Amino acid sequence: xxxxxxxxxxxxxxxxxxxxxxxxxxxxxxxxxxxxxxxxxxxxxxxxxxxxxxxxxxxxxxxxxxxxxxxxxxxxxxxxxxxxxxxxxxxxxxxxxxxxxxxxxxxxxxxxxxxxxxxxxxxxxxxxxxxxxxxxxxxxxxxxxxxxxxxxxxxxxxxxxxxxxxxxxxxxxxxxxxxxxxxxxxxxxxxxxxxxxxxxxxxxxxxxxxxxxxxxxxxxxxxxxxxxxxxxxxxxxxxxxxxxxxxxxxxxxxxxxxxxxxxxx
Numbered sequence: 001x002x003x004x005x006x007x008x009x010x011x012x013x014x015x016x017x018x019x020x021x022x023x024x025x026x027x028x029x030x031x032x033x034x035x036x037x038x039x040x041x042x043x044x045x046x047x048x049x050x051x052x053x054x055x056x057x058x059x060x061x062x063x064x065x066x067x068x069x070x071x072x073x074x075x076x077x078x079x080x081x082x083x084x085x086x087x088x089x090x091x092x093x094x095x096x097x098x099x100x101x102x103x104x105x106x107x108x109x110x111x112x113x114x115x116x117x118x119x120x121x122x123x124x125x126x127x128x129x130x131x132x133x134x135x136x137x138x139x140x141x142x143x144x145x146x147x148x149x150x151x152x153x154x155x156x157x158x159x160x161x162x163x164x165x166x167x168x169x170x171x172x173x174x175x176x177x178x179x180x181x182x183x184x185x186x187x188x189x190x191x192x193x194x195x196x197x198x199x200x201x202x203x204x205x206x207x208x209x210x211x212x213x214x215x216x217x218x219x220x221x222x223x224x225x226x227x228x229x230x231x232x233x234x235x236x237x238x239x240x241x242x243x244x245x246x247x248x249x250x251x252x253x254x255x256x257x258x259x260x261x262x263x264x265x
Contacts, residue, residue, distance in 0.1 A: 026223065026224070027223065027224040027225065027226040028055070028057055028069070028071060028189055028204070028223065028224070028225045028226070029055050029071075029226055029227075029228050030055050030071040030072060030073055030078070030225055030226065030227050031053075031054060031055040031071070031072050031073075032072070032073060032074065032227075032229065033053045033054055033072035033073070033074045033079065034053060034074070035053055035074075036051070036053065036054065036072050036074045036077075036079045037074055037075065037077075038050075039051070039079065039173070039175075041152045041154055041173050041175065042154065042156055042173070043154040043155050043156030043171050043172055043173050044083075044156050044157075044158045044159065044161070044162060044171045044173070045083075045158065045161050045162050045163055045171075046161065047161065048161055048163065051070045051072075051079075051081050053072065054070040054071060054072035054079065054081075055070065055071045055072060056068070056069070056070055057069040057071075057204075059202075059204050061202055061206075063200075064086060065084075065086045065087070065195070065200070065202050066084075066085055066086045067082060067083065067084055067085070067191075067193065067202060067204070068081075068083035068085055068163075068164045069081070069082060069083070069191065069204070070083070071225070073178075073227070076150075076177060076178050076179065077150070077175050077176060077177055077178060078174075078175075078176040078178065078181070079173075079174070079175055079176075080099055080173070080174040080176065080191075081171065081172065081173050081174075082097050082099070082171070082172045082174075082191060082193060083158070083162070083164055083169075083171045083172075084097075084169060084170040084171065084172075084193050084195070084202070085162075085164040085165040085169055086165075086169070087169050087170040087193070087195050087197075088165070088167050088168065088169045089195075089197040090122070090157050090168065090169075090170065091122065091195075091196035091197055092121075092122050092123035092124075093121055093122065093123060093124055094121070094122070094194075094196030095121065095122035095155065095170050095193070095194060095195060095196050096119060096120065096121040096122065096155070096193070096194045096196075097119065097120060097121075097153075097155060097172040097191070097192070097193045097194070098117055098118065098119040098190075098191065098192050098216070099117065099118050099119075099174055099176070099190070099191050100115065100116065100117040100118075100188075100189070100190040100191070100216065100219075100222065101115070101116050101117075101176070101181045101187045101188065101189060101225070102114065102115050102187060102188025102189070102219040102222055103115070103116065103181050103182050103184060103187060103188075104188075105184070105186050105187055105188040105224065106188075106219075107188060107219055107220045107222070108218075108219050108220060109218050109219075109220045110132075110141055110218065111132025111133060111134075111140055111141040111142055111216070111218070111219055112132050112133050112219075113131060113132060113133035114132070115131070115132030115133070115142070115188075115219050116129065116130065116131055116132070116180060116181050117129070117130040117142060117190075117216055118130075118151065118153055118174055118176060119153070120153035120154060120155050120172060120174075121155055122155040122156065122157075122170055122172075123155065123156065123157075124155065127147065127151070127152070127153035127154070128144055128147070129144070129145050129146070129147050129148065129151060129180070130142040130143060130144055130145065130216065131143060131145045132219070138215075139215060139216060140215050140216035140217060140218065142216050148177045148179060148180050150175070150177045150179070151175065151176065151177055151180065152173075152174070152175040153172065153173070153174045153175075154172065154173055155170065155171070155172040156170075156171060156172075157169070157170065157171075158170075158171045170193070170195075172193070184227075185226065185227040186224060186225070186226050186227070187224070187225040188219050188222040188223070188224065188225075189204075189222055189223050189224060189225035190203065190204070190205070190208070190216075190217065190219075190221075190222040190223065191203060191204050192204075192208075203217075204223060205221065205222065205223040208221045208222075
């Protein structure tokens with residue numbers, strides 16, 4: 001009876017961990033990396049293992065378009081690669097990508113000062129930072145601000161090193177300073193790539209209303225970028241060990257005690 005009680009109690013204690021994936025399915029999960037500070041920012045996979053230690057999401061669209069998204073954080077930066085594997089018609093200066101963060105993740109209908117977007121275009125040396133809270137609604141209430149000195153974004157054409165499509169296609173890399181967007185285990189998150197050939201915007205989350213190429217959608221429509229190792233800190237491995245180890249030891253003691261009683265009969 002005691003062993004049965006301990007099993008049920010352990011299941012209750014572990015249930016937040018067991019069901020974490022269920023609640024996280026609609027979020028982009030970002031991982032901690034140990035070597036993305038060594039990334040060569042040229043917009044693509046420079047080596048076959050360069051982005052390997054990062055989270056991966058395969059985003060597919062109804063028309064056959066696809067994006068391979070890699071995300072990770074290390075020290076003072078977020079690292080993001082948007083690999084548009086299906087865009088094999090290269091339009092330098094016209095194809096582009098944007099990444100946005102709602103740093104408070106308050107999903108406001110109108111952008112606020114805590115909302116930031118970062119963009120670049122294919123083959124360009126220019127990249128831009130936008131902050132919400134602007135009076136003008138021309139660009140979704142975002143305005144261009146001065147880039148942080150450590151911010152990097154670049155779009156380029158891939159080569160045969162690419163993991164997803166050996167045919168040259170469009171790819172982007174971003175290094176976002178946490179000094180700009182702050183540290184959080186849960187950001188509002190939005191990405192979009194513009195395919196100049198088809199004139200289509202491909203975004204995550206799906207089906208976001210985008211009135212024009214220049215308009216950034218409302219943060220209320222963005223999804224979530226979650227750091228799972230921080231989202232439930234009270235159930236990290238250290239805390240779990242303090243809970244489970246005594247339970248396991250107690251279970252062993254009870255088992256041995258019951259065995260001793262049986263042998264004594």
